[in-house]
Amino acid sequence: MVALARKTLIHEWRRYLPASLAVAFSGMLLLVQLALVFGIFNGAAVYINASRGQIWAGYPGTQSIDSGRSIPRDAEMHLLMDPQVAQVEPFQWVNGDWRGKRALGSVSVFISGVDTAPDALAFARVIPPALRALLNEPDAIIVDRADLPKLGIRVGESGILNGFRVRLVGTTNGLRALGGVNIVASLATARRLNVGGDPRPAYYVARLRDPQQAAAVAARLDPHERGRRYSVWTASALAARTVHYWLFETGAGLGVVFMSLVVFLVGTVITSQTLMGAVAGSISEYATLNALGASHRALSRVVMEQAGWVGLAGLVGGGVLSALVLVLAQGQDVPVAITATGILACAALVMGITLLSGLLAVRTLRNADPARLLR
Amino acid sequence: MSATMSPAPAISARDLAKSFTVGKVSTRVLEGLSVELAGGELTLLSGPSGCGKSTLLAILSGLERPDRGSVAALGEPVWELNRKELQRFRLHHIGFVFQGFNLFPALNSVEQVELPLSYLDLGAAETRRRAEAALEEVGLGHRRKLRPAELSGGEKQRVAIARALAKRPQLLFADEPTSALDSVSGQTVIDILHRAARQHGTMVLCASHDPRLIAHADRVLRMEDGRVLADEHTLHPAAAGEPAA
Numbered sequence: 364m365v366a367l368a369r370k371t372l373i374h375e376w377r378r379y380l381p382a383s384l385a386v387a388f389s390g391m392l393l394l395v396q397l398a399l400v401f402g403i404f405n406g407a408a409v410y411i412n413a414s415r416g417q418i419w420a421g422y423p424g425t426q427s428i429d430s431g432r433s434i435p436r437d438a439e440m441h442l443l444m445d446p447q448v449a450q451v452e453p454f455q456w457v458n459g460d461w462r463g464k465r466a467l468g469s470v471s472v473f474i475s476g477v478d479t480a481p482d483a484l485a486f487a488r489v490i491p492p493a494l495r496a497l498l499n500e501p502d503a504i505i506v507d508r509a510d511l512p513k514l515g516i517r518v519g520e521s522g523i524l525n526g527f528r529v530r531l532v533g534t535t536n537g538l539r540a541l542g543g544v545n546i547v548a549s550l551a552t553a554r555r556l557n558v559g560g561d562p563r564p565a566y567y568v569a570r571l572r573d574p575q576q577a578a579a580v581a582a583r584l585d586p587h588e589r590g591r592r593y594s595v596w597t598a599s600a601l602a603a604r605t606v607h608y609w610l611f612e613t614g615a616g617l618g619v620v621f622m623s624l625v626v627f628l629v630g631t632v633i634t635s636q637t638l639m640g641a642v643a644g645s646i647s648e649y650a651t652l653n654a655l656g657a658s659h660r661a662l663s664r665v666v667m668e669q670a671g672w673v674g675l676a677g678l679v680g681g682g683v684l685s686a687l688v689l690v691l692a693q694g695q696d697v698p699v700a701i702t703a704t705g706i707l708a709c710a711a712l713v714m715g716i717t718l719l720s721g722l723l724a725v726r727t728l729r730n731a732d733p734a735r736l737l738r
Numbered sequence: 739m740s741a742t743m744s745p746a747p748a749i750s751a752r753d754l755a756k757s758f759t760v761g762k763v764s765t766r767v768l769e770g771l772s773v774e775l776a777g778g779e780l781t782l783l784s785g786p787s788g789c790g791k792s793t794l795l796a797i798l799s800g801l802e803r804p805d806r807g808s809v810a811a812l813g814e815p816v817w818e819l820n821r822k823e824l825q826r827f828r829l830h831h832i833g834f835v836f837q838g839f840n841l842f843p844a845l846n847s848v849e850q851v852e853l854p855l856s857y858l859d860l861g862a863a864e865t866r867r868r869a870e871a872a873l874e875e876v877g878l879g880h881r882r883k884l885r886p887a888e889l890s891g892g893e894k895q896r897v898a899i900a901r902a903l904a905k906r907p908q909l910l911f912a913d914e915p916t917s918a919l920d921s922v923s924g925q926t927v928i929d930i931l932h933r934a935a936r937q938h939g940t941m942v943l944c945a946s947h948d949p950r951l952i953a954h955a956d957r958v959l960r961m962e963d964g965r966v967l968a969d970e971h972t973l974h975p976a977a978a979g980e981p982a983a
Binding site for chain 2: 364365367370371373374375645647648650651652653654655656657658661733734736737738
């Protein structure tokens with residue numbers, strides 16, 4: 364079999380290059396957009412993702428971790444009674460109002476009160492034990508490095524938080540929040556800053572002996588009775604609830620879908636136009652083949668194969684472009700996150716662009732009427 | 739193989755009529771034309787442009803449906819076949835040579851010839867063998883690795899003829915095959931077509947207004963205004979069909 368599709372692609376690569384570039388850039392736009400949105404909205408679940416526990420207990424029906432309310436202290440005992448649970452610690456949630464030294468006005472902040480033990484679970488992934496120990500100092504706080512300009516403060520300096528003077532003892536990376544600044548303090552400091560609020564914690568975090576059992580443990584620990592005063596989730600379930608809440612309740616999710624449609628449309632228009640131009644440029648040759656007995660289906664296969672190769676080249680190009688952009692973004696502290704499912708979804712959309720463009724180009728083959736060669 | 743006389747004509751067309759409508763103007767191109775064409779003969783269809791020779795070629799070769807009339811090619815009622823059957827019929831029995839050579843720029847000569855053969859499911863070895871034999875036949879065996887851009891006009895047309903001949907068609911249609919060529923190349927091309935008719939018993943129908951070709955044709959059909967005005971057997975007056983128009 365003569366590899367007409369491939370040989371033509373290689374021989375006339377300049378003709379097909381715009382199509383591959385359109386596919387590559389569409390793929391990059393789709394992926395980077397998704398990575399940015401996931402990155403930003405993962406910030407909403409940073410409390411969960413940056414912590415080590417597998418189980419969270421919180422107020423029933425909590426849709427997003429930042430809307431947590433105090434729960435009874437007996438939740439801690441209830442969790443500890445399960446043989447799988449190895450460790451439980453409270454997680455205090457306080458809304459705050461920050462005034463820095465400079466004239467930056469007030470900044471809305473979220474205060475997380477955490478255990479300061481070296482093996483504590485909350486924010487264990489972003490606050491190493493040495494840094495955490497600094498929180499034992501009264502009124503000590505830790506923030507994300509990227510939030511310093513917003514707060515107008517440097518390490519060692521003080522600011523006013525909920526009317527109390529607090530001191531920044533250190534910074535870390537990976538604490539950025541959505542719609543505010545995250546401030547980490549010890550449980551004692553957080554309680555002091557929680558003026559007039561409920562002194563009970565909003566969450567309890569638990570570590571299991573076998574992390575694989577998280578789903579089963581959460582299911583048996585979740586009080587099912589009516590009128591329950593707290594619920595139990597796996598960490599991933601609470602994180603997913605939170606990201607989902609922010610994605611869809613804020614309209615950002617629809618925005619992603621809408622932007623993806625726009626990218627899909629633009630990619631398809633450019634790719635299909637290029638492929639149609641290529642088919643139109645060879646229409647006499649296709650018509651001759653048809654005259655000699657090659658079916659329209661056989662000719663369509665050639666065009667679809669070309670579309671497939673163009674898409675594959677675009678997919679590889681788009682992958683490389685996306686990787687470069689994501690690495691660049693990460694280097695600049697731009698929140699980006701991408702999952703395998705996200706990459707697969709983007710790849711599927713890109714191949715969808717290619718497939719649709721190929722089908723549109725196949726329609727151009729209708730003009731491959733050999734009778735026209737005789738007029 | 740020597741020139742053979744088929745008892746039945748390779749093509750027999752009866753009462754063909756065709757008109758084209760452009761806007762509100764309808765033009766009659768063919769008017770009740772009947773013709774029979776024999777295998778082993780090179781028939782030249784000559785006449786001024788617009789006289790209907792290309793249309794007749796298209797109708798006889800199964801590319802353009804007539805408004806009226808019938809065509810029997812190798813005993814098959816061509817215009818009673820459906821699109822798929824017609825395509826199969828063309829694949830197995832018909833070769834075409836067009837004025838524009840219509841070669842794929844990306845393929846070398848042997849691949850150009852192999853391409854239509856590949857739809858016959860002959861197997862790679864037989865396909866290659868036939869393609870190389872066809873290129874040898876048109877005298878281009880030594881040019882088989884060259885792409886169209888590296889060939890002269892005459893050589894391109896010879897590749898196109900090899901592409902048509904490699905299928906070993908019983909019917910070969912050529913539309914103005916020499917009009918884009920210089921006289922030497924044109925001479926070579928018409929010789930090849932003539933040889934194909936003689937050696938393989940192929941019916942070759944060649945539409946052309948190139949007067950140089952007349953001397954090489956076995957039979958000349960002179961057309962004007964959609965009718966055959968004259969039917970002359972030249973070198974070998976052994977045609978099977980009688981003029982009907």
